[in-house]
Amino acid sequence: GQQLxxxxxxxFIQEGEDVSMNCTSSSIFNTWLWYKQDPGEGPxxxxxxxxxxxxxxxxxxTAQFGITRKDSFLNISASIPSDVGIYFxxxxxxxxxxNYKLTFGKxxxxxxxx
Amino acid sequence: xxxxxxxxxxxVRRRGQEARLRCSPMKxxxxxxxxxxxxxxxxxxxxYLQKENIxxxxxMPKERFSAEFPKEGPSILRxxxxxxxDSAAYFCASSPLSGGATDTQYxxxxxxxxxx
Numbered sequence: 001g002q003q004l005x006x007x008x009x010x011x012f013i014q015e016g017e018d019v020s021m022n023c024t025s026s027s028i029f030n031t032w033l034w035y036k037q038d039p040g041e042g043p044x045x046x047x048x049x050x051x052x053x054x055x056x057x058x059x060x061x062t063a064q065f066g067i068t069r070k071d072s073f074l075n076i077s078a079s080i081p082s083d084v085g086i087y088f089x090x091x092x093x094x095x096x097x098x099n100y101k102l103t104f105g106k107x108x109x110x111x112x113x114x
Numbered sequence: 115x116x117x118x119x120x121x122x123x124x125x126v127r128r129r130g131q132e133a134r135l136r137c138s139p140m141k142x143x144x145x146x147x148x149x150x151x152x153x154x155x156x157x158x159x160x161x162y163l164q165k166e167n168i169x170x171x172x173x174m175p176k177e178r179f180s181a182e183f184p185k186e187g188p189s190i191l192r193x194x195x196x197x198x199x200d201s202a203a204y205f206c207a208s209s210p211l212s213g214g215a216t217d218t219q220y221x222x223x224x225x226x227x228x229x230x
Contacts, residue, residue, distance in 0.1 A: 004156070035221075041156070042118075042205050042221035088156055100147065100209070101170070102219065104156030 006089050006105030013079055014113050021087060022073040029091030032065050032072040033102065037086045079112050103106040116141050118208050118222035126228045128140045133193040139208030146189045147219055149179060151203040163189060196229045
């Protein structure tokens with residue numbers, strides 16, 4: 001099946017630093033999504049990307065849909081303590097009647113030192 | 115709160131018992147998805163349902179697992195004769211549309227199942 005390779009697995013940074021994480025795949029995706037999961041909660045959608053090359057921002061978060069459709073990255077600028085959590089990328093293929101299935105990466109655990 | 119609701123939030127079962135997980139989608143959503151998350155892993159698709167229909171259960175184990183979304187009431191994920199390997203977080207998501215290119219799945223808080 002499809003797999004997403006997400007890196008890094010974990011990051012430990014100081015408050016105020018910028019953060020970058022990415023996902024790569026051997027398969028093409030038509031949609032890339034970035035979610036954040038807090039402990040004991042479900043994933044919350046941060047950014048959705050629908051076109052190759054698209055660059056989208058949501059506050060201090062910026063994500064890009066790779067030109068090859070096989071990768072995406074998420075940047076967080078000027079991190080704050082509440083950015084702590086697990087960040088997941090997810091991809092969705094289009095067409096074929098199964099474009100509802102989300103394939104998730106294994107997550108990046110972000111820890112922010114105040 | 116109009117979000118996706120799941121209960122119970124935590125469920126403990128002994129091996130061989132049955133586990134029933136419930137999911138109420140967001141108001142106005144008629145599409146429900148179930149995902150399983152093992153420790154330190156991403157979510158894995160299990161099943162996609164619409165009211166009274168299973169659309170895709172390709173990610174669900176053939177044995178012991180079943181899902182339904184009746185005309186009235188919540189969606190139910192049932193695991194019969196649970197084993198230790200079933201211990202995981204089970205998430206439900208709902209969407210208003212049918213997997214369109216910009217359709218968004220909204221996730222519930224999950225049910226953490228522990229099998230002793």
